[in-house]
Amino acid sequence: MILKLGGSVITQKEKPLTANLKAIERLSREISEAKVSHLILIHGGGSFGHPLAKQYALKEGYKEKSQLVGFSKTRQAMETLNKLVVDALIRQNVAAVGLQPSAFVVTSSGRISSIEQQPLGKLLEIGLVPVLYGDAVFDFDLGFTILSGDQLAAHLAMQLGASRIILGIDVDGLYTSDPKSDPSAKLIRHVTLQELRNMQHEIEEAKVTDVTRGMLGKILELMPAVEKGIPALIVNAAKPNSIYRALKGEEVTGTTIVKG
């Protein structure tokens, strides 16, 4: 099973390089209590990764030497956040091991092209819990780029034949419109790939807000895995026990995405 925790849940969005330690501790406890075997945890960058990656335009690739120190700093920030997450898991008796994506994943034009999965496989086999993250990685075409935790989650789910992908974010799931501005917005509890493709069309025609668009970007990353028969579940990780219930396969508020 693959659990992706959004950067907006484990960091404080508005404060650069500031973790949401309370959320990290609570989520670590939920993960520990769920006792899932063969779990891969992936987390986003939030206020650790995004501001630095944006400042040095890392996603666009290597253009000038001044970006190199930005690459260094972004990686260090992600290491810091990963260390906080892994330390919290160890405190909850989860034998977690941080695994640096840039050390074993290379992309081509921003898409994963090569992944050395022996250490990751061995880690799972022994009974350890790998903790990966969105990272600044090397790219055959761009020199370097940003690899999102969402792309990593979908790719590993397909490569390792995961049973399920759980995406923990800071809202309840996918809505028919933006719930913050539209009181008639409804949570979509269940959606198929075909229905998502229809929505994608609406987005391109700008019928939905930016918030929904950001969420749909994440969902589009997961679609190839869903296409292969791996269901994805989006839940609100900011709400206590949502992640616990999702990991246990219990009833939980959220959006389930299935092939058809």
Place this chain on the structure above:
Amino acid sequence: MILKLGGSVITQKEKPLTANLKAIERLSREISEAKVSHLILIHGGGSFGHPLAKQYALKEGYKEKSQLVGFSKTRQAMETLNKLVVDALIRQNVAAVGLQPSAFVVTSSGRISSIEQQPLGKLLEIGLVPVLYGDAVFDFDLGFTILSGDQLAAHLAMQLGASRIILGIDVDGLYTSDPKSDPSAKLIRHVTLQELRNMQHEIEEAKVTDVTRGMLGKILELMPAVEKGIPALIVNAAKPNSIYRALKGEEVTGTTIVKG
């Protein structure tokens, strides 16, 4: 060029999990000033890695579940030390990037058997300075084990065709006997593989002290690389400017090991 810094230089030997920050800062400055292109830095674990690895008997491999948390803790301690080293290098304007060996190296019975070198190669190509370290890694036969920075240095030197290996430790080099107990001990400035093999024979017959034996263990790891024509230089990294001079190819007190 490959520079290995011993754990005894960058940590405080007698204090668990305590770095020698003054030495790390000074060495970072020396590395920055030497401006070597295509440098790989590897550091040891010292008081970060060794006490935990020993407590949980990680080198001997996976025997019982209680070791798993020890694997987690050892890895976290090495990440902490690596972060201190990389942060210090960034402060000195070196675009350093930590690279987790356990994410791309797998061993068999303690010896490197598989190494994914694409990210490392790309990193060097772009002009970044990879910073690796001795690590708790996955092993095909043992489950996991400890990979020394010395083995990693020799292996990468051969695989990447390095021009030289510099080994920075806390003494001047290899002595004829233990300089701490024998006032007639002489520093060996130059030694060939054949001369080392003769010394190895004496060691097996216990004619030398434990200190010299520990040093020879390191040297034995480097021998396959020297055999391939890559000279190794042992210098005292605790002495200011030794590493700077060694990196620049200037005259410096130490032991040079050559093929013959």
